[in-house]
Amino acid sequence: MALRAVSALTWGLGGPGVGPLRSGTFLRCATQHRLEKMPSSIGFPEASRRPFSSHRILVDVDQSHGVATMKLKNPPVNSLSLELLTEFVISWEKLENDKSCRGVILTSNSPKIFSAGLDITDMYGKNAAHYAEFWKAVQEVWLKLYTSNMVVIAAINGSSPAGGCLMSLASDYRIMADNPKYTIGLNETLLGIVAPFWFKDNLVNTIGNRASEHALQRGLLFPPADALKIGLVDQIVPEDKVQSTALSVMSEWLKIPDHARQLTKTMMRKPTADRLLKQREADIQNFVSFISKDSIQKSLHMYLKFLKEREK
């Protein structure tokens, strides 16, 4: 199996411990059923569309079919900055509150990059208050995606390392563009940082324990065909078919009565989401103390330098 890594960088790091548990909440359940046929392309009639957008998030809701397409737009690489994460949550809540919206296709406005993952500049050279706010926003986006009552399909139209991979993992179904130049995976160790337990839990739930151990320790980034083999993505399709495939897969998912699908999703995902909810504040403090360490800041500095100076 061909595996690709950005670089073989390894630096020393120290890991913080895990904090105390506290209780949390989970999904609400709606019971609407609608079994309309979906179009095979994004060409929805103007009357049934309701687009809205912010600086970094574009949303197009097809009200007659109950499906929204949400595009990340943060050039040049769609990094998940604090601003993007904040706008994401606002847009997501708007969709959650829209009774006509039953499914979301999550994709990128950029042709080659789904998302470069968390914005490293939000984790480098800032103060503790900034790190805490940033991490809370990362948690919030994952919880929103992972526990959503809506069907969430990731249309992965480009590379998707680290936080980008996490957003895909939190979706219900992943479709990736079959271009061997693109990769997906949790490559945190290559940056000298550690994927937190809930990234790991989401990965283990998706590809199993042994494959996760291997992928996480080595920070593996998988080309689409290999990602499909290990179950990191569910389907690979030609680049120009990603959106249309997402729409037709969505139409299949929406044939299932919402209440039954939602209760099943809750049954499958609640223990994993609750694990974070019960120790959310401790997880923020872990992140802040970990990321503030001189050795970790040095690793991030080196990685940013490597990204800027590497040959393209």
Ligand SMILES: CC/C=C\C/C=C\CCCC/C=C/C(=O)SCCNC(=O)CCNC(=O)[C@H](O)C(C)(C)COP(=O)(O)OP(=O)(O)OC[C@H]1O[C@@H](n2cnc3c(N)ncnc32)[C@H](O)[C@@H]1OP(=O)(O)O
């Ligand atoms: C015990 C543990 C307890 C608690 C947890 C503690 C801590 C840590 C957990 C943190 C989890 C972290 C998750 C992450 O997501 S980290 C981010 C990882 N991302 C990556 O490694 C991807 C890096 N980027 C790339 O590989 C390439 O940029 C990419 C996406 C393939 C695109 O390539 P290309 O089109 O050639 O573009 P460039 O590389 O030239 O990039 C253009 C420009 O963007 C800058 N950039 C790239 N990625 C990021 C990023 N993630 N954040 C910020 N900036 C980024 C890059 O440096 C270039 O900048 P320039 O100034 O040169 O234009």
